[in-house]
Amino acid sequence: VLNGKPEIQHGINLVRATAPSLKNLSGDTQYGRLQAQRLIVEEKAEAAVPALVTMVKANDGKVGAIHALRSLQGLGKLDSDSHKAALLAKDPALRRNAIRALGNDSAAQALFFGSGVVSDPDLTTRLAAMVKLAEFSTTPEIKTLVVRLAADPLVKADEWLAEAARILSKKHQTQIYKDGPNLLPNPGLETLAADGFPEGWKRRDYGNRPGNAGAEWKVVTGEGNTHSGTNALRVVAREEADTSFFADVMLKPNTEYKLSAWIKGHGLRGKVSLNDHVTHHETEKVTRESDWIEVETTWNSGAETRASINLLLVAKGDGYYDDVKLCELLPIGEDAVAAGDAKRGEDIFWKHPVAACMNCHMLGGKGGTVGPALDGIATRQNAAYITESLLEPNKVLAKGYEQLGVSPMPPMGLILKPQEIEDIKAFLQTLKQ
Numbered sequence: 230v231l232n233g234k235p236e237i238q239h240g241i242n243l244v245r246a247t248a249p250s251l252k253n254l255s256g257d258t259q260y261g262r263l264q265a266q267r268l269i270v271e272e273k274a275e276a277a278v279p280a281l282v283t284m285v286k287a288n289d290g291k292v293g294a295i296h297a298l299r300s301l302q303g304l305g306k307l308d309s310d311s312h313k314a315a316l317l318a319k320d321p322a323l324r325r326n327a328i329r330a331l332g333n334d335s336a337a338q339a340l341f342f343g344s345g346v347v348s349d350p351d352l353t354t355r356l357a358a359m360v361k362l363a364e365f366s367t368t369p370e371i372k373t374l375v376v377r378l379a380a381d382p383l384v385k386a387d388e389w390l391a392e393a394a395r396i397l398s399k400k401h402q403t404q405i406y407k408d409g410p411n412l413l414p415n416p417g418l419e420t421l422a423a424d425g426f427p428e429g430w431k432r433r434d435y436g437n438r439p440g441n442a443g444a445e446w447k448v449v450t451g452e453g454n455t456h457s458g459t460n461a462l463r464v465v466a467r468e469e470a471d472t473s474f475f476a477d478v479m480l481k482p483n484t485e486y487k488l489s490a491w492i493k494g495h496g497l498r499g500k501v502s503l504n505d506h507v508t509h510h511e512t513e514k515v516t517r518e519s520d521w522i523e524v525e526t527t528w529n530s531g532a533e534t535r536a537s538i539n540l541l542l543v544a545k546g547d548g549y550y551d552d553v554k555l556c557e558l559l560p561i562g563e564d565a566v567a568a569g570d571a572k573r574g575e576d577i578f579w580k581h582p583v584a585a586c587m588n589c590h591m592l593g594g595k596g597g598t599v600g601p602a603l604d605g606i607a608t609r610q611n612a613a614y615i616t617e618s619l620l621e622p623n624k625v626l627a628k629g630y631e632q633l634g635v636s637p638m639p640p641m642g643l644i645l646k647p648q649e650i651e652d653i654k655a656f657l658q659t660l661k662q
Contacts, residue, residue, distance in 0.1 A: 250265040250268055250269050250274065250277070251265070251269075251277055251280050251281070251284075252265075253265035254266060254269075254284070254293040254296040254297055254300070255284075255291055255292060255293030255296075262292065262293070262296050263296070265296065266296045266299055266300050266303070269281075269300045269303070269304070270300060270303035270304055273304065274304075275304060275306065277300070278301065278304065278306045281297040281300050281301050281306075282297075282301065282308070282311050284297035285297050285298050285301065285311045285314060285315050285323075286311060286314045288314070288318050288319055288320075290319060290320045290323075292322075294315070294318070294320065294323050295322060295323055295326045298311070298312075298315050298323065298326055298327060298330060299326065299330070302330045307330065309336065309340060312327060312330070312331070312340055313340055313343070313344065313599070315327035315330075316328065316340060316341075316344035316346060316637075317344055317599065317637050321349070321351035321353065321354045324344075324346060324349065324351070324354050325351075325353065325354045325357045328341070328346055328354070328357045328358050328361050329357060329361070331361060333364045333365050333366070335582075338365060338582065339582075339585060339588055341358070341361065341362075341365075342582070342583050342584070342585040342588070342644075343585040343588035343589050343597065343599060343637070344599075344637055345622075345636065345637040345638050345639040346358040346639075347359070347362065347374065347378065347639050347643065347644075348639035348640055348643060350623075350635055352383075352387060352389075352390065355390065356389055356390055356393055359378065359390065359393040359394065359397060360393060362374070362375070362397060363393075363396060363397055363400045363401075367400075367401045367402065368582065368583075370581065370582055370583040370584075370644075371401055371583060372401050372402070372403045373583070373644065373645070373646055374583055374643060374644050375394070375397045375398055375401045375403045376398075376403050376404075376405050377642065377643040377644065378394050378397065378643060379394040379395070379397070379398055379403070379405050380405050381394075381643065395527070404561065405560065405561060406485065406487075406558035406559060406560055406561060407558075407559050407561055408487065408554075408556045408558065408559070409556045409557035409558065409559050410556060410557075411554050411555065411556055412478045412479075412480075412555045412556060412557070413429075413476055413478060413538060413553055413554065413555045414428065414429025414430070414476055414478075415427050415428045415429045415430065416552065416553050416554055417457065417458045417460070417551070417552060418430075418448070418458075418460050418461060418462050418550070418551060418553070419458050419459060419460050421448060421460070425447075425448065426446065426448065426462075426474070427448065427460070427462060427474070429476050430462075430474045430475065430476050430540075431474065431475060431476075432446060432472070432473070432474055432475075433472075433473050433474070433475050433506075433539070434470075434471065434472045434473070435471040435472070435473070436471050438468075438469050438470050438471045439468045439469060439470075440466040440467060440468030440469045440470030440472075440545060441470050441471065441472055443466070443467055443468060443470075444464055444465070444466040444470040444472045444542070445464065445465045445466075446462065446463070446464045446472070446474060447462075447463055447464075447465075448460050448461070448462060448463075449461055449462070449463045449549070454549065455551055456491040456521045456551035456552050457491075457551065457552055458551070458552075460551075461549055461550060461551040462474060462540060462549070462550045462551070463547060463548065463549050463550075464542045464547065464548045465546075465547050466542060466544060466545050466546060466547075467545065468545055469498070469499065469544065469545045470542060470543070470544070470545070471542075471543045472541075472542055473539035473540055473541045473542070474539070474540045474550075475506065475537055475538060475539045475540070476537075476538050477535060477536070477537045477538075478535070478536050478538065478555060479534060479535055480530045480533060480534055480535060480536050481530065481534070481557065482530055482531065482532055482533065482534055483529065483530060483531060483532075484529065484530050484557055485527060485528075485529055485530075485557065485558040486527065486528060486529075486530060486536070486555060486556065486557055486558060487525060487526070487527045487554070487555070487556055487558055488503055488504075488505065488510070488512060488525060488526050488527075488538065488554070488555045489503075489512065489523060489524065489525035489526075489553070489554045490503050490512070490523070490524060490525075490540070490550055490551070490552060490553040490554065491521045491522065491523050491524075491550075491551045491552045492515055492521070492522065492524055492548065492549060492550050492551075493515060493519050493520055493521045493522060493548075493549045494515040494516070494517065494518060494519050494544075494546060494547065494548055494549070495518060495546060495547040495549075496518070496545075496546040496547055497515065497516060497517055497518065497544050497545070497546035497547070497548075498544055498545045498546055499516070499542070499543050499544020499545060499546065500514040500515065500516050500541075500542075500543050500544055501514065501515040501516075501541070501542050501544065501548035501549075501550075502514040502515070502524065502541050503524065503526075503538065503539060503540060503541060503550075503553065504526075504538075504539050504541055505528075505536045505537060505538055505539075506536075506537035506538075506539055507533055507535055507536055507537050508528060508530075508531075508533055508536070510526050510528040511526060511541075512524035512525055512526045513525070513526075515548075521549075521551070527558065536555065538553070538555055540553065564646075564647075564648065566647045566648050566651055567648065567651070568651065568655070569651035569652045569653075569654050569655030569656075570651075570652050570655060571652070571655040571656045571658075571659050572656075573649075573652040573655075573656075574649075574652035574653040574654065574655050574656025574657070575656045577645070577649055577652060577653050577656070578592070578653060578656060581645075581649075583644050584641065584644050584645055584649075584653075586653070589637065589638060590602065590603050591603070591604075592604060592660070599637050600627065600636075600637065600638060601627040601628075603657065603660055604660065604662070605660060605661060605662035606657055606660045607657060607658045607659065607660045607661045608660075608661045608662045612654070612658060615654055615657050615658065616654060619640075619641040619642075619650060619653065619654065620640055620641060620642050620650070621640060622636035622638045622639070622640060622641075623635055623636045641653070
């Protein structure tokens with residue numbers, strides 16, 4: 230009897246043998262499936278490996294394939310062929326679990342980049358791929374991919390993917406924009422007006438919170454009170470308050486902007502942050518005792534032509550603000566593109582660690598079989614087809630691969646620089662019979 234419930238103990242007994250355990254990997258309840266998975270791993274049921282591999286490769290969309298994958302991982306028997314099959318499966322849930330089961334070594338990266346999951350049609354799976362990408366070591370090729378992902382309109386339009394792209398940019402130290410001039414007045418809060426407060430900034434309270442009337446804003450100086458320069462702004466609220474100092478600025482419509490500042494909190498019960506009162510975009514929040522921390526947010530102005538930037542405290546406690554910045558984000562231009570070089574393109578095909586061409590395509594008897602063989606491609610297809618296949622691989626699936634439904638190759642425009650695209654095109658156009 231387990232916890233006084235004999236039926237639970239009976240259920241566990243049923244899954245102790247290998248065959249029942251395998252059956253229960255596809256059971257009706259998550260509890261039963263996880264118990265079966267646990268017992269296979271804990272009892273080191275290596276005799277079940279062939280059957281587990283078969284379940285993973287069946288590509289039938291059944292939930293048991295996920296538990297079979299995880300069982301193989303737990304047994305240390307998840308081979309590259311089975312892992313690749315899961316990464317290319319029709320079921321997005323299986324693809325997601327296959328991504329999460331990857332390590333971060335070179336073999337794992339080869340599987341990752343050879344499966345096209347960075348452009349997965351299922352956005353939750355694509356998010357899992359971007360999370361995994363953050364675990365890889367930074368390389369020039371991964372930097373290029375991160376930049377392209379951040380600029381992808383689909384990524385920018387999705388809240389979660391956009392946030393993942395922002396974190397990836399920090400992790401791999403990339404940027405697709407450079408900061409324009411600071412649009413805020415007196416951003417260092419150094420120049421004081423006749424009222425003793427920073428010039429260009431005014432107080433604004435919200436609602437009737439009990440602490441609003443007693444909230445004290447003041448300019449502070451001295452070590453620890455400022456992030457840089459001589460002055461910073463501090464607010465002290467002894468009761469819960471919703472108060473701010475603000476400045477209004479003009480914006481361009483349909484333009485990317487970044488709002489940032491250095492803030493810290495003391496004795497907080499609530500939050501300290503910055504936001505735009507017009508669009509309600511808000512930086513990260515400080516909600517507890519902290520030293521100076523940089524916070525930021527980015528957004529597109531859309532139809533708005535004005536922002537009203539708050540140095541905001543919604544809390545009981547102290548907030549500090551310094552070095553505030555609102556700037557237009559200016560795109561960083563690409564280098565000029567020359568005519569493609571077939572030799573450079575050949576090196577990309579065989580050696581590029583992220584494009585992973587050779588992992589998926591056979592050429593001259595070498596390479597992978599995920600995609601079609603490329604021998605004689607320039608004889609069979611014209612230059613326009615080759616370009617389309619590189620940039621929009623899902624537009625027309627290669628003959629014999631229509632059953633996949635989706636190309637395992639990501640759009641190469643996400644991975645390769647424009648010059649590299651021209652080089653790989655030049656190489657492929659030399660492949661004639």
